[in-house]
Amino acid sequence: MKSQEKSLALYERAAKSIAGGHLSNFKQHPGNPQTFFDHFEGAKMYDVDGNMYYDWSLSSGPCILGQHSPIVINAIKEQAERCYSRQYMEIQVEAAEEFCKYVPCADKMHFAVTGGESILYTIRTARAYTGKNMVVRFNGMYHGGTDFVLGGVPTTDSDYHAVNSYREGDDYSKACYTTGRAAHALNDTYLIDFNDLKQMEELFRSDNDIACVIMEPVCLNITGCMPEPGYLEGVRKLCDEYGVLLVFDETLTGFRIGLHGAQGYFNIMPDMASFAKAVCGGVPGAAFCGKEEVMKVLDDCTCIIPGTYNGNSISAACMKAVLSELGKDDGAAYQKIEKLGNMFKEGVLDAAKKHDIPMLMQGFAGALFPVFTEKSVIRNHKEALAYSDLDKMHRFGALMKQNGVIGDDRYCVSLAFTEDDVIQSIAIADKVLGILKED
Known part of the structure; x- marks a missing residue:
């Protein structure tokens, strides 16, 4: 578990002057406290406590060139x-x-x-x-x-x-x-x-x-x-x-x-x-x-x-x-995004198979969702509610963050990523899926 002492202190301070202490309701997750960041390097984020995370959130998607381009x-x-x-x-x-x-x-x-x-x-x-x-x-x-x-x-x-x-x-x-x-x-x-x-x-x-x-x-x-x-x-x-x-x-x-x-x-x-x-x-x-x-x-x-x-x-x-x-x-950047996104997808699915956890990675290479289901595909929100475990998806996201990957449930690729960043992120997903299996 990463130390969040300074982030928690900043949250308490923010709550005194910012309504709710957050910038958006969607940034506030019970059991997954808000993290305050200090700086960014490539695909890595560093919080005020000195912890490093791989950035698969990209500020909820916008930073396709990375957060320090x-x-x-x-x-x-x-x-x-x-x-x-x-x-x-x-x-x-x-x-x-x-x-x-x-x-x-x-x-x-x-x-x-x-x-x-x-x-x-x-x-x-x-x-x-x-x-x-x-x-x-x-x-x-x-x-x-x-x-x-x-x-x-x-x-x-x-x-x-x-x-x-x-x-x-x-x-x-x-x-x-x-x-x-x-x-x-x-x-x-x-x-x-x-x-x-x-x-x-x-x-x-x-x-x-x-x-x-x-x-x-x-x-x-x-x-x-x-x-x-x-x-x-x-x-x-x-x-x-x-x-x-x-x-x-x-x-x-x-x-x-x-x-x-x-x-x-x-x-x-x-x-x-x-x-x-x-x-x-x-x-x-x-x-x-x-x-x-x-x-x-x-x-x-x-x-x-x-x-x-x-x-x-x-x-x-x-x-x-x-x-x-x-x-x-002619859009050569998307070849890199597709390569790295598919690499992450295949690595996470291989880890899920290793731990015997039924799971999909839906979406496309640049934006992927972990979906915990026995189905071969989820077609719409109605099916997601009926056939997938959304609580497990949120738990997966919280554990990924605690172990060094931030993704907002949706995992987006930026051009700042290297293959090693993806390899390390897959290793963290493997560890997290092991924890989920134990749960």
Whole structure:
């Protein structure tokens, strides 16, 4: 067990001036105390107590170049010397051009500051374009903290209207439940299951006032469910047939699954998409984009996208620098990510087999989920609740942290990793799985 004396003292100090003593509810885990960090080197993190950890969290995903990347640091320094506020400069144009070069559906883009804001503006734009109101979401997916997309559950198994509640045994719906939500906030949203085209078609037939479907192309906030073969194609076809916009939330898949996002990886063109996290390499910054005819509703400012810090020059400089680096040699960086991610996946699964623990590593090479199940695949959140042990997944994550690997349940690869970092991380996973077997 690593000493956390200084971290615990800092937490007690933080609780006196910071509400709750944490920066996000999702950073607070019972039995897994918050760790305060001092510095980063490559893929290693060092806390205030002098402990070293392998960084598979990357600040919940953004730091695809690592948390101490010279490329990001230099972009910040060089731009800050010129301007660090949101003034109109050439850097925003250059960043937008770099972004649109790589994202298939990005005829036009618009800057935002956070993924949550970007999603809010994406849905507003979709409603403005279609003249329709309802939004379709998916159980187990996360689209930020705004009232009308945060959590909720379907009214019943046959009524997909979202309500502000949670299900017993569903830690994810409980984590996204909040008091203080506007009473009407979820009235305009539906919740259905990922990888279930029948539910979507039933819903489309029952309501012709649906503006958009918003979805993570890969369920990367819990259990890493991949789309089944033909599923995304089926979603695209249904949206076309019923006049519904298809929106990809690429907050996590964007520039992590590949240079052209999930839409390039799966060769499915959404009407709009939202990006954050890796798009600026760890610096706050986001963007949403879409086809020319959709984004045109923003031209006359009748559909407004406000934001003092939209396209601030530091974020724009980092966006340009990060995307330029990822785009070198036609995205050669992703070969390294795939190699190291698959190396980690295979090593952990070999260790699980050694300890006779039924386990999957779901997702893709750049973002992997340990799933404790007897099933050969978990298709959606409904199956995760029924057939996987989420408590064991959280226990695995806590033990990994205690032994030197931090991953937030989701294990993401950065370009700062070396093969030795991965080998050492696998050895820790082997030790942790041994502990789980004893438990």
